[in-house]
Amino acid sequence: MGRPIARWGVAVTLGVLWWWAVLRLALASDAGVLEGAVAAGGWGLSLLPVHCVPRGRAAGALAVGRWRAAWRGAATQAAPGAVTTASPLRRSDGGSGPS
Incomplete structure (x- = not known):
């Protein structure tokens, strides 16, 4: 019981000391x-962030090594070996796309 008190x-x-300094x-x-x-x-x-939790328990925390795998070009865990590509460029006579 002594610790919380x-x-x-x-x-x-410390709060009183801080307010004293600010008011002064x-x-x-x-x-x-x-x-x-x-x-x-x-x-x-x-x-300072006082409501910190370990990375494994944090909501929306990224998996360890995720950035390393992304920089190496590793595919997602759901589809190993899958490669993503950008959409092809339109030709000049193809018209305009939605904007």
Whole structure:
């Protein structure tokens, strides 16, 4: 039970410290580098992805080695050996296609 309380205490303390720095930057004429560093550091921490999961459990995660196989020209797993080709170019007298 001590760990959640300690985590909340640290989170509240850091939050109060960050708000102090931001308000001091906005309202005090003698705010300096310390307040700026605390405010910028707290804002930078807010950009970190905190809801991370391992790649295997993530929704829409790409399989390991997928890009390597694509660069080698490997075909899809569903149809081994299948080769894809681009659609042929139209001739100049073929008319225009849908746009």
